[in-house]
Amino acid sequence: MKGKNTAFVGEFSTFSGYFCGMEMIVGHKKLEQLVESVFIAMGCLPEQARTATEVLVAADLRGIDSHGVARLSGCVRLWEVGRVQAQPLINLVHETPSTAVVDGGSGLGLVVAPHAMQIAIEKAKLVGTGWVSVKNSNHFGIAAYHAMMALPHDMIGIVMTNASALVAPTFSAERLLGTNPICVAIPAGEEPAFVGDMATTTAANGKLEILQRKQEAAPIGWIQDEQGEATTDAHALKKGGALLPLGSDRTHGSHKGYALGAIVDIFSAVLSGANYGPWVPPFPAYVPMPENQPGQGIGHFFGAMRIDAFRTTEDFKSNMDNWIRRFRHSRPIDPAQPVLIPGDPERETHARRLQDGIPLMDGVWDDLLAVAEKFSIKI
């Protein structure tokens, strides 16, 4: 692999890929081509391979590296052990004018999620809002991709998903919740959209992985050890520890982060019939499935609300612009760090990486090459 790897150096003009210190920088089109070839080789239908690729690479473009192509080899391994179906039967199993439950047919969440979000959008067109809970799915990339699907329709998009248990509720020594993100995307007029995309934990697992790689300590308030004591050991999760809900401890409101993570779990999985709490399937294919699972696969929740189901789109957007400008121009604590609107950092990263390429950690690139080799894909 190393030979192939070094072959990229200096070939930026042709392959959009070059080394930069420890990082490999790859153009997004090159990356998309590789990812799409892998999904096609797995047996995905061309249109679904295209969608899954767009969702996955959107994470890398927006700077959420932990949810992008770094997950590709994991998806392939889940397919190899039969936990992901390349051509899933995605079924609408129940509906009312404003709601639906979708069975993802064990498909890639990267395919199931946009399908379900589209149903929410269609329902919102007809009755003002649409709400879809999904069972029997898998990892769906970044929530923001799906929530932002609502924006061109002048709708608010709301997306949640559960995930395998890494988080301890307040007072618990056990891990019972995933990092269970919530994303809300809200259109504006002249200003860019508001896109709040957040794990319901103090820190995302991806940030912890960065500290692990750098052999650095974690801030107090991110994790607890197996006994439930605060720790700075970035490796504590592997030793039976847990991530902490947003708020860190009871004094600082961790019971609120716990409640938010719980709401995501219930909307995504108890409403749909997916697995919840400690029974959510793990992402790594080598980790055994929890016993006595009460549902199917992992669960998601999607919502779309048409702006003009409430007031005129013009009035709303002009107020949103005013809201955004007032917040952006508020008096900062440090003049060098202005107040941000949710979505600002990801939008800036997206624009930069579209232009300059996507930096991949060395391990990630090697991983992609290994996947490509497995399917005899030429890079």
Added chain:
Amino acid sequence: MKGKNTAFVGEFSTFSGYFCGMEMIVGHKKLEQLVESVFIAMGCLPEQARTATEVLVAADLRGIDSHGVARLSGCVRLWEVGRVQAQPLINLVHETPSTAVVDGGSGLGLVVAPHAMQIAIEKAKLVGTGWVSVKNSNHFGIAAYHAMMALPHDMIGIVMTNASALVAPTFSAERLLGTNPICVAIPAGEEPAFVGDMATTTAANGKLEILQRKQEAAPIGWIQDEQGEATTDAHALKKGGALLPLGSDRTHGSHKGYALGAIVDIFSAVLSGANYGPWVPPFPAYVPMPENQPGQGIGHFFGAMRIDAFRTTEDFKSNMDNWIRRFRHSRPIDPAQPVLIPGDPERETHARRLQDGIPLMDGVWDDLLAVAEKFSIKI
């Protein structure tokens, strides 16, 4: 007033009120009788006075003392200066099958909110879910009262409200958001309902007021001073400081608490046409209204989702019971402090106070007596 006050000592059997140290303990029926008489004297219609009373005293019964009868004199003062209408014209100004915008007619939020939540419930009966954004309203007591209205209908209730600016977004030295609570009430089967009711700040303002009264310091992470520096001064808000969003600081995820508070503000006020951000009217009648207000009154947001719009109520409730039991019986860090389900502490306080009476701080009771005297109400 003091004479009347002491007259209560020992009269528990007759008046359900007695002194206990610094606190006055009053039976909830006695308290409701007093509050209802005040709303009637203000000119509220009997049915609305009854509703407003039930909502207000529900806060005291559930232990959210800062949102209960302690607010009554403030409501009266808002009515005196014409900012609250005793007989509001509550109008449905726009609707689709699953949505509505309600103009609260400057009424008591205590009356407007149950009215709007009922509309959400009726829409959910017809099309699966109902979503109502409200403008031109006032303080609505505790969000949990309104969200829990969904429970007897086998629906999930979702409630938000904005409030006057006390909270600084991440990186801001200015206060731009209220404590903007979110409440989600979810029915279960044999287990009591899940009721997560939380301000999107690290600590509620009520907790800070308790520290102020006791002359105690606040934990680092609750508030910042006028320059945006962390402080333990519980009086910092009066000196230009601010409450902090859930997460406390950037390292511990305050940008997530800020995003949550912002979402509540936008759903409650930008969707409806109420005031948002720094323009939300202050609760104390003596504080001048912000200039150049972009909307009307304060804003709320209500949602109701019918369980059987997703799956059978039986399946959902049996899964919720399983969810609740698994979490409640998880391994605790300290065996003396079991893991709680959101809503447990409030439900226990409610049961206890129904039985034993509601403890009121001395100042609150004096305040109630002064209001009663203003309207020549006999206690």
